[in-house]
Amino acid sequence: MRRDGRQCNPTFVHRIAIPKEEAMRGLRLPRRSVCSEWARLRSIVAPTRHLKRFLSDGANLGEKQTLRRHTKNSRRLLPETACRTRFAPSPTGYLHLGSLRTALFNFLLAKATGGQFILRIEDTDQTRIVQDAEKRLYEDLHWAGLSWDEGPDVSGPYGPYRQSERLRLYDEHAEHLIHSGKAYRCFCSPEDVEAHKRRAHETGGSTHYPGTCRNISPEESDERAHRGEKFAVRFKSNSDRENTATIQDIVYGRYRKAEIEEDFIIRKRDGFPTYHFANIVDDRFMKITHVIRGAEWLISTPKHVELYNAFGWEPPQFAHVGLLVDNKRQKLSKRHQGTDMTWYRNRQVLPDALLNFAVLLGWNRTNSKEDVMSLQEMIDSFSLKFSKGDIIVSFDKLPYLQSKHLQRLINTDPPAQNLFSRYLTPIENIINRVEHVRLGNNITSQGTISPDSISKPVVPTTPGVSGSQLQGHILDVLRINKVPETQIIATPSRKDVLEGFVTQNKYLFWGIPEHVFEERFKDLDINTEKISLADRIEHVTPTEVVHFFLDTLEEVPDNLWTTEHLRGLAENAASNFITYADGNETRNKSAGYKFLRWALMGGDHGPALAAVMKLLGREETMFRLESAARSLEASKDRR
Incomplete structure (x- = not known):
């Protein structure tokens, strides 16, 4: 702090001066000094x-x-030995994007080195605790796919893992510092300290604690404490500017504050330790080897190193990662959309997609340009090579990662369990509800699908009898589709998205009534008055085109009814389609595909045709082509 009370900018030192006589010792140079x-x-x-x-x-x-x-x-810049890392949130609020990223980085380092990841609850600020924050923390971390080796709910050899249950340990170590002359009891009331700060502001002096109780004799201090006088415990900071604590940060290199520390409080008047004190005691006794946290804590780290030095302990390795900011370079806070885990969970963002998004905020793979990663792939490629400086958070990449991870989830064989709860079962319920309406059963809501726009189901939908068959069919539909999952990120209404998916693909779940063929044929942007096929001299009718497709598919043996074979067949058939414009004939493959899609799907949009034919099977495919031909004949008869 400056004398006027303003915060100083950190001083970064990027060179290390090693005394000549030490350098000459070569391999005998102590490792710690390198x-x-x-x-x-x-x-x-x-x-x-x-x-x-x-x-x-x-x-x-x-x-x-x-x-x-x-x-x-x-x-990869990874330690050679197993690392013990920790995530130590305070239950004064809920898990947000920044804290999830911190937890993830520490988790990855532990797992990448074969170490342990510890969850510790730092609940020393009792006045700000939110009642359900700890419970929500467990739920959100588990939802995200992160687990811990030691913690309040799983125990471990270095517990308890809730700071409010470790007060005796902090008291013992605070007393140790007092008796060794490295800390002292401060009997100044909060009002006294605030009054000093006000006077300092008015006069332009330092707002640091003035050391009122620093030189009280041990005898007087003990006597006043014994009488029950309230006190805090302050650490005697190093007053020599040249000997202030220096740290070696994995990300920022050598760092030392330009200003000396004041005598900061390590134990509050209510008997609870401060964050700084409990933090270093716990990290020591839990054998933490590496601490990855936000860069906002870098300025406080010299305090921690001074405490480590006072006890004669070796500090852990520190890595301070860039602060998450918005596009105006303001720190992300709860008022920003997309920080609280509830926002992501309500929008059905996949946990893998969110972790993938979080890990890329200040870290990149060194052995691949591929950004899409599962949690295991993150572990396999993790390093300590983080970006320096603030990280501007843009959510533009989240829909992309969501769609990529969704495709991975859908194409997992056998299907992942959460695929059933997220997609297969809800979509099955929607289909069954529509089928109840189609059959005339009483039901309060029929959704957006009109019963007269569909015919019998492609597969049976009787609940409890053919559920597995229907779910298998739903999975196949999901696999051949570009699922509109990115819409989920824009709206909390997952029900609307899934109903929209069923509506857009209804003719992969139900048959197509002949009147729908006729109605949709009018919407085709093809001049069907003048069309022909490559092997015909004369013009042909739309009905003849459908029969050409029927004849082509009729020749396919059952063992070749595969997506690959059907793809080549559809391309060849579509290439035979010829249209005429301004007296010129053109082989119009696009129009051929559009015509075939109409005959199979009752419109001009949908998944790849080969995938549709494979999904529908020979019988349903041929039936639809015959229905399309009949609708064209019926329409011609009415003209």
Whole structure:
């Protein structure tokens, strides 16, 4: 802090001065004193430089595999040993995009190195706790697909994992610092401290705590505490500007604050520890090796390092990742759309898609340009190579990731369990409801499908009898379709999206009445007065075109009724379609496809024709072509 109370910008130091006499010691140089960038560079270069020679020197297979893994991991900037990481949220609010990203990065590092991921609840600020926040936290993390090896609900060897249950540990360590002269009791009331800050603002002085209680004798301090006088515990910060704590951050390199720390509070007057104190005690006793968190915590890290030094403990490795901001470079907050997990869950965003979106906010794969990743693929390619600086969050990529992960989900064989709950069962219920209406049963809502626009179902829909057959058919329809899943991100009404999907594909679920063929034929943008086929000299009628398609498909043996074979057949048949315009004849494959699609789907939109014919099967495909031909004849008779 400046004397006027304003926050100072952090000072970044990108060079390390190693004394000459230390540098001359070569390999005897203590590892801790070597810059981490140099250590990483050495771990990358040395194995690569010696790999060829090592492998040619007759090393055994196990040694060769170990070295190859070491070289690979070094390039990925991953530690060689198993990492213990943690996600330590405070139950003062609900999980949001930024905290999910923090949890994900820590989870990935633990799993990528064969370590453990710990969930710890930091509930020391009792006045701000939201009653259901912890319960919602578990639900949201599980929904997202993240699990933890140790935590309040699963126990572990270093519990308890809720800070409010660890107060004795914090008290013991605060007392240790007091007795070692590295902390002191502060009997100043909050009103006294605030009054000092007001005076400092008025006079332009420092708003730091003035050290009123710093020099109280241990005897007086003990006596006042024994009398029951309320106190906080303050840490004696280093007052020497030249010796302020320096940290080596994995992302930002060497970092040191330009201003000295004030004597900050480590234990509050209510007996609870502050975040800074409980954080370092817990990380030490839970054996945390790496801490990945938002860059907003970088400025506080020197405090943590001072505390580690006071206890004589080795700090964990820190990696501070870029702050998530909007396009105006304002920090994302609860007022921003798309930060709370409820927003994503209500819009049925796939958990894999959301994790994929979150992991790309400040991190990219180093071994692939492919952005679409499952959680396991993230683990396999994870590294500690994060972006520096703020991360502007744009949600434009989320629909793309949603559609890609949906296709993965749909094409999983056997189908994933959540595919049933998300798609197959709800769509089956919609189809059954429409079928009840078609059969004349009383039902309160019939949706958007008119009963007279459909005929009998393509597959039986009797609930409980042929449900698995119907669900299998629904899955096939999903697989050949471009599912309008991105609409879900725009509206919380999932029911509307799924009903819209059934409506758009109704003729893959029900048959087509002949009157629909006739009505939709009028909408085809084809001049059917002058059409012919490539092997005919004279013009042909639309009915003859349908019979040409029928004859073509009739010759296909059952064992060749496959998507691949039908694709070539449909392309060849459509290529024979000839139209006339301005006296010129043109082989019009597009018009041929449009005509065939009308005969199969009752319109000019839908999935690929070969996939439709394979899905419908020979019998239904031929029946539809015959129905289309009959509708054309009936229409001609009425003219």
